Amino acid sequence: MEGPLLLACNHPNSFLDAVILDILFKKPIWSLARGDVFKNPFYTRLLTWLKILPVYRTSEGVENLESNYTTFEACKDIFMNRGIVLMFSEGQCINEWHLRPLKKGTARLAIRSWKNGIDLNVLPVGFNYSSFRKFGKNIFLNFGGIITKDDIIINETDGKNHLSFNARLQEELAPLIFEIPTEDIMLQEKLLVVKPGKMSKIVLSLPAFIGLIFNAPFYLPLRSFARLKTSHTDHYDSVLTALLVLLYPFYLLLVAGLLCWITGSWISWLILLVLPFSAWAYVQLKDQLDK
Template sequence: MYCRQLRVSHSAYFSLEGPLLIASNHPNSFLDAIVFSVLFKRPVHSLARGDAFKNKWLASILRSLNMLPVYRSSEGVQNMDYNYSTFDKCKEIFKNKGIVLIFSEGRCINEWHLRSLKKGTARLALSSWQDGIDLTVLPTGVNYQSFSVFGKNIHINFGSEIKKEEMGEEMGFGKSLLFFNQKLQAQLEPLVYELNKEDKGTLAQTFEMHVPAYQKLLLFMPAFIGYCCHLPLYLPLKMIAKKYGHKNDHYDSILFGLLFTCYPFYLLLGGVLINEFTEGSWWMIILLLPFCAWSFMRLKKQF
């Protein structure tokens, strides 16, 4: 229900087996990793910012979601050595025909723009090839209609696979890093949309999904019910997400996480209350709420 439309350039890639390194842009915090984990048939292990693993409780949750820490120099030079351990774990995943997702820009920023690439993707790919791993690198661009509303349209564009053979003749590790990043940057540029957030017309032209008139007619009443019934859940969670995420580009992901966690309990509470004040099986009407929420998502204003 958090996604209205998902458009993919080559859906066959979701069936790929490893060793595979997905090299993606990073516009929307941990929601990016969740999207790939849901779509790929095999488990996807993603690299996440190291400071998120400082809290042991949160770290255990992240690791259970197949996330591994990678540190930037801004998070403390003393932590950089942990990256070698993470890369070793990635290589073990590759050797077992697994999939790793890395965000080649490094930092997450809510924008429609491809930033300069960090060296982490190149280091992991080159060192894996040096260790004799037949790794494939898959350039991927993920583009969101919005970073502040639920019911968004998401476009995922895949580039051409990068193999070891494309690196050419031996040129030294430093030059190989530069050559790899240039190749990856050239692949990602047409996959990541370059849009001005103030240009609503172009945004609508790029992302807006047409809803047929008959759907608007059929779904109007369920959508209205969905809006009214879910507002008591959505509004407080939206306030919490704004409090903790509006200044750090994590708002959208925090809101998704809160809705994903709280919604089953919200439905359970609704079922209990209906059962308490009615007789028979009227509580089962609560099972229609997800459909009503989906109906509202289909009809709500996109821009």
């Protein structure tokens, strides 16, 4: 979809939400993130390079709220160049299957853009993950109906304008997001699990076992490290996924190099194909829920 476009999403799984949308869309997506991450100058440069801009909340210091105007001006420039911006309308990331009350940030950005003559479209997006603690998961990504300036009251007071926008966005997002209590395993299985067929279980059982044995030395230490670094937060899944994606190629090269050195045969390099396939096979057959 072409811009100017504002993606208005729920936020169940940290920066993994943004990565998934960035992969799906042809155009690069600018994301808005919590302002407290930008305290370090190095992180500020890195996040800006990654097309991530800060949005500050009152809890992060009233003195920082002025910076939001700079971010909104940057978004205005992006929209005028037919770009795409992603905003998590709930504000905070929480690992759950539930649509929380919407903050005012998305409404402010959309209405400000419309009042500046930008023909902005707002696309509601709903994320639903089968797991927040395991690598390899089912993701149910749903898109709602486009919201335009003709659907919203924008000529009243700011308060009424924001209420009008959030009411419409809530109406669009609600059907896109599964409402599942954390303790309701039966409902999770019904809505989130995709069961493999009998033939798949037969064909993939041996490769899956190989994948479990040979990938465990790589996976288990990273899982422990991610748990340690993200305790008491909802960022574990995203951090673990990033570590696995970044480091797995080096693990493959290490294993292939060791086998080649031990056997003296170039055939050992086929492990570069065998190990990823075996890992994929294991993911197809493993438990899909965090139970």
